Amino acid sequence: MTQSNQQPISNLHIAAFDPMPTPEAIQAQLPLSAKAEATVSQGRAALINILDHKDPRPFVVVGPCSIHDPVAGLDYARRLKALADDVSDALMIVMRVYFEKPRTTVGWKGYINDPDMDDSFKVDAGMAKAREFLLAVNELGLPAGTEALDPISPQYLGDLIAWNAIGARTTESQTHREMSSGLSTPVGFKNGTNGDLTIAINAILSASRPHSFLGINSDGRVAIVRTKGNPYGHIVLRGGDGRPNYDTVSVTLAENAMTKAKLLPNVIVDCSHANSNKNPELQPLVMADVIGQIVAGNKNITGLMIESNLIAGNQPILADRSQMTYGCSVTDGCVNWDTTEQMIREAADRLRPILANRLG
Known part of the structure; x- marks a missing residue:
């Protein structure tokens, strides 16, 4: 026989197939606490009631464009929880907790993919750190929303998420x-x-x-996943081609x-991206205009999104992390905390007198 x-x-x-801990292993390492489970369950139920038009409050998904520093992220979460409690009669608050960033060409792909932001790509560590952060946020009593980008990630983190977004680049996928x-x-x-x-409409129908x-x-283990279909898809308007x-x-x-x-014509408005x-x-x-539409009688705007951080704007990722600004985005620019608080409190003040009229 010839070779x-x-x-x-x-x-x-x-280049390599590196082993990755299973979802079960990481969940066993960082198990779902009773407090976190209650936050997720109650958050999902509140969102469903809003989308079913049984709850007149809009929901607001607000937080950093992306999480890169868990210390600053939890600092933000604690402030947001206190604010959420203050406005809970007018708005339902969900913290934006984005770990995965789709890139148009190249760039940092997010906390899960590269938690050290140095191209070391310690995905196993990133997944565990992401779960640890989500646990901490939910244990504050603050529901979390994220972008579902990698189709495997929900097996690791899905039990800690109350709301998911599908981004503009992947809605057609x-x-x-x-x-x-x-x-x-x-x-x-x-x-x-x-x-x-x-x-987006085709995606809602398909899902x-x-x-x-x-x-x-x-x-x-590789499995054939068989789903029942998700009845709570909705559209998020984020503008496009530079137009709001x-x-x-x-x-x-x-x-x-x-x-x-x-x-059901549920519309969410993203105040960022092309809309701003x-x-x-x-x-x-943008938010003031949308709240104005609700006050004027629109019953189908059921939520908003805001990109917000402790410090306004954004910054490059530096080799010397000590030179980076605490609480400032490394991806899209954000409004700062004071502006965020003002936006949300003003919206709540405008909504309180008219919420009863949104039912029925």
């Missing part, structure tokens, strides 16, 4: 529509980066149906498109 001189044909561009159909939370689908609503696809189970879409005409067009598709022309200082103006 083959053929070159290998598999894994030609793979079959993988993310399938994943969303099995998520245990309400899911907000953003319109496309070009402002197109159709892909509402049962799907079968390849995934992993809690033991880390939070105005009354754009909101009405979104409502009409959803109604035509036989969907990527200028965080414009987010308060």
